Amino acid sequence: MKRKNPKFTHGYVDQHGRPRFYLRRPGHAKIPLPGLPWSPEFMEARQTALDGDAGKVEIGAKRTVDGSVSHGLIGYYKSNFFTGLADSSQKMRRAELERFRNDHGDKRVVMMHAIAIQNILNGKTPAAQRNFRKALRGYIDYCLSVKLMKVDPLLGAKLSKLKTIGHHPWESAECEQFEEHHAVGTRARLAYELLLQAGQSKCDVVRMGRQHVRKGMMTMKRQKTGTPFNVEITPRLQAAIDAMPASNHLTFLITAEGNGFTAAGFGNWFREMCRVAKLPARCTSHGLRKAAATYLAELGATDHQLMAWFGWSSISQAQVYTKAARGKVLSQATGRLITGTGIGSPINPVSQNDDQDTEIVEVKK
Structure with a gap:
C-alpha cells in the first residue's frame, strides 16, 4: 500500500524523470524539500520550514502598488504599531481596515485628505465612527513615520454625538x-x-x-x-x-x-x-x-x-467616576443646606392637601 505524503507536501516528476517535492502551505510560497517523503533528510527540512516564516506571503502583496493604501497596510500589519496591540485589538482594528482596503486599497495613501475621511465618517453611525477612527489612527501614525504621507488627515475630524451612557453599573x-x-x-x-x-x-x-x-x-x-x-x-x-x-x-x-x-x-x-x-x-x-x-x-x-x-x-x-461622585456629594450637601434654611417648608406640616402658608427665609448678604 502506497504511503500518503506528509501534510502540505506536493510532488511531481520533472521532464528529466526526477521526483520533485515542495512544501505548499496556504499564504506561503512553495519551498523545495530534499530527498524523499518521510526520509530523515526530508522530514528535517520540512520541520525547519514549518517552524519558520520562510515563504510567507502577505495577503494581497502581489496586487498592491507602491504607495497605495494596500501597500501601507502590508507594512503596518508587520510594524510595532500593530503587533504591539493586544490580540483582541488587532482583530477588531484589522477588520475595520480591511473594509477600508476593499473600498480604497488602490488609491495613493499620500492623497488621503481630511475631506475624504470626514465623508467616510459621515456615512457611519456614531459608534462605528469611533471604531473606524481608532483603527485608522494607528495606520496613519505608521504612514507618517515612514513618510508615506506628510499630513495627518484625521486632524480636525468631527464625530457625531454618541447618545449612550455605556454599560449599566449594577444597582x-x-x-x-x-x-x-x-x-x-x-x-x-x-x-x-x-x-x-x-x-x-x-x-x-x-x-x-x-x-x-x-x-x-x-x-x-x-x-x-x-x-x-x-x-x-x-x-x-x-x-x-x-x-x-x-x-x-x-x-x-x-x-x-x-x-x-x-x-x-x-x-x-x-x-x-x-x-x-x-x-x-x-x-x-x-x-x-x-x-x-x-x-x-x-x-x-x-x-x-x-x-x-x-x-x-x-x-x-478615572475622572469619569470621581467627577460624578463629586457631583453627587455636592448635590447632597446642597440639599442639606436647603433643608437647614427651611426654604419652602410648611410652617405647620399637617397635610399636603390643605392650603398652608410657607415661611420665606430672607438670606442676608
Whole structure:
C-alpha cells in the first residue's frame, strides 16, 4: 500500500524523470524539500520550514502598488504599531481596515485628505465612527513615520454625538438579587465576587489565579494594555475563593469541563448566570466593574487611586467616576443646606392637601 505524503507536501516528476517535492502551505510560497517523503533528510527540512516564516506571503502583496493604501497596510500589519496591540485589538482594528482596503486599497495613501475621511465618517453611525477612527489612527501614525504621507488627515475630524451612557453599573438591589440566587461556593458567585471586588474586566478575570496573589495582594497586568494593577483580596473575595473545591488549575475560574474560560466564553456564561438570577439584560460583567469604580469614587477614592486599582493608563478614565461622585456629594450637601434654611417648608406640616402658608427665609448678604 502506497504511503500518503506528509501534510502540505506536493510532488511531481520533472521532464528529466526526477521526483520533485515542495512544501505548499496556504499564504506561503512553495519551498523545495530534499530527498524523499518521510526520509530523515526530508522530514528535517520540512520541520525547519514549518517552524519558520520562510515563504510567507502577505495577503494581497502581489496586487498592491507602491504607495497605495494596500501597500501601507502590508507594512503596518508587520510594524510595532500593530503587533504591539493586544490580540483582541488587532482583530477588531484589522477588520475595520480591511473594509477600508476593499473600498480604497488602490488609491495613493499620500492623497488621503481630511475631506475624504470626514465623508467616510459621515456615512457611519456614531459608534462605528469611533471604531473606524481608532483603527485608522494607528495606520496613519505608521504612514507618517515612514513618510508615506506628510499630513495627518484625521486632524480636525468631527464625530457625531454618541447618545449612550455605556454599560449599566449594577444597582445594590441587583447585586442582592444575584447573591440570593448564587450562594458562596458556586462558580457563579466566585465570578461575581472577582468582577465586583477586584473590579477588573472579563479578559483579566479569567486569567486570575493563586499564583498572582502575594500577602493578600493580587498583582497582574491588564491583558489589553499591559498596564499593571494591584488589588487587595477583600474578605468577601477570599471567602468566595476558599469555598471552592481544591484545584490544581492556574485560574480560579474553570468551565464545567474543567478547562479555563476564554473571555468571550466567560461573557456568554456569565450572561446566562444573570438570566438564571432573573436580572434584566442590562446587567453585564462589565457593569460590575463600573459599579465597583462608582462605589470607590463615592467613598472618596482619588483619580490616581482608581488608576492604580483598575489598571487605567489615562486619568480621564478615572475622572469619569470621581467627577460624578463629586457631583453627587455636592448635590447632597446642597440639599442639606436647603433643608437647614427651611426654604419652602410648611410652617405647620399637617397635610399636603390643605392650603398652608410657607415661611420665606430672607438670606442676608
